[in-house]
Amino acid sequence: MTPETNRYADFETLRERAIALRREGLSLRQIRDRLQVHNNDLLNRLVKGEPPPDWTRRPNAKDDLRARARELRLQGMTYDQIQVELGCSKSSISLWVRDLPKPEQKRTREEASAIARKGWEATMRIRDEERRRAKEAAAREVGALSERELFLVGVALYWAEGTKDKSYARRERVTFVNSDPGMIQTFIAWLDLLGVDRERHVYHVMIHESADVAAAERYWAGITSAAPDRFGKTALKRHNPRTSRKNVADDYRGCLAIRVRGSADLYRRIEGAWCGIVGAASATVRGNRT
Numbered sequence: 001m002t003p004e005t006n007r008y009a010d011f012e013t014l015r016e017r018a019i020a021l022r023r024e025g026l027s028l029r030q031i032r033d034r035l036q037v038h039n040n041d042l043l044n045r046l047v048k049g050e051p052p053p054d055w056t057r058r059p060n061a062k063d064d065l066r067a068r069a070r071e072l073r074l075q076g077m078t079y080d081q082i083q084v085e086l087g088c089s090k091s092s093i094s095l096w097v098r099d100l101p102k103p104e105q106k107r108t109r110e111e112a113s114a115i116a117r118k119g120w121e122a123t124m125r126i127r128d129e130e131r132r133r134a135k136e137a138a139a140r141e142v143g144a145l146s147e148r149e150l151f152l153v154g155v156a157l158y159w160a161e162g163t164k165d166k167s168y169a170r171r172e173r174v175t176f177v178n179s180d181p182g183m184i185q186t187f188i189a190w191l192d193l194l195g196v197d198r199e200r201h202v203y204h205v206m207i208h209e210s211a212d213v214a215a216a217e218r219y220w221a222g223i224t225s226a227a228p229d230r231f232g233k234t235a236l237k238r239h240n241p242r243t244s245r246k247n248v249a250d251d252y253r254g255c256l257a258i259r260v261r262g263s264a265d266l267y268r269r270i271e272g273a274w275c276g277i278v279g280a281a282s283a284t285v286r287g288n289r290t
Contacts, residue, residue, distance in 0.1 A: 011046075018046035025053040051099070062088075066096045076103040083119040087126055090119075147193060154190030155273045157183065165267065174263035174270070177206070179255045181223045187258060188224065200261045202232055207254025209236040216253045223256070 014035060021031045028043060037043050065086055072082045079090050082097075145153070161183065163175040176187050191201070203226055207216050213234060221231065235257075260266060 015046045018043075019050055022047050022050040022053075027053070062092070065092075069093050069096045070100065073097040073100045073103070078103060078115070080115040080119045084115065084122055087122050089123065150190060150193055151273075152277065154187065154193070155270055155277060157187060157190070158270050159274045162270075165271065172264040172267045174260040174267050175257060177255050177257045179253070184220075184223055184256055184258070191260065194266070196260060196263075196266065198226070198230075200263075201226065201230055202259045202261060203230055204232045204257040204259070205234040205254055206257055207234065207236065208239065208252075210239055211252055211254060219253045220256045 014037070017035060018031055018037075021034060026034070028047065031047065032038060032043055035046075037046065065088055069082050069086060069088070069092075072085060077085070079093050082088075082093050083090055086093075158174070158176060161176055161178050163171055163173070163177075165171045176184075178184055178187075188198075188201075192198075201224075203220065203224060205213075205217050205220055207213055213236070217231065217234060221228065224230075
């Protein structure tokens with residue numbers, strides 16, 4: 001008998017002993033100590049296919065769902081049907097019932113597609129609820145902003161979305177453009193914090209010519225609470241017939257540009273504050289590494 005054959009025979013003998021111990025209700029640790037097998041990979045191979053005893057399972061919030069999923073599977077339900085019934089993911093169901101026999105096919109392809117769609121809709125509802133809760137929790141964590149916090153937020157906001165001065169194009173003026181009404185409102189609140197008189201604000205709507213321009217102008221006037229004389233001429237983007245527009249929904253309002261008159265000094269303060277933020281952030285990172 002060759003050494004290779006001996007190793008195979010030894011493994012099979014050891015596997016028989018490991019399976020027998022597993023069926024007696026021993027845990028992996030107990031089997032390891034009993035057989036003196038300290039290689040986890042080999043230990044798992046020895047008991048492969050043998051379920052762990054119930055006493056070794058840790059209590060889990062999904063234990064009831066798992067038990068119910070197994071009941072439904074034994075009744076002949078498919079993954080899609082169980083998903084609709086319990087509202088959990090197919091991946092979880094697959095793990096819970098993979099050792100059970102598959103049910104016989106009892107429906108047409110159209111029926112299967114309808115059930116799958118219904119199951120997906122249930123999954124999307126769960127995800128939407130999880131998404132909503134996560135956003136609400138994050139919003140609550142922010143709480144009230146101090147004046148310093150709002151100042152720093154505004155500087156970062158402007159440096160991300162505002163126009164910048166370049167050595168080849170001097171633009172020391174404050175102009176902020178965005179399509180997000182929350183960004184616009186936050187920027188205006190920041191200008192108020194800095195004592196910039198709203199009479200110095202000039203607004204321009206920028207929108208595709210095929211959109212509802214009048215509705216967009218009314219929308220941004222409402223967001224800014226600005227009088228009509230604060231709005232300059234709306235900039236229309238011409239349609240290119242070779243391209244396909246994506247922003248065609250009813251909630252498309254284009255962008256709003258906010259320009260601050262006489263803002264060269266304000267721009268310099270913004271750029272200086274941004275340099276201060278960058279330097280402080282770098283120092284913080286270096287300090288954490290020491």
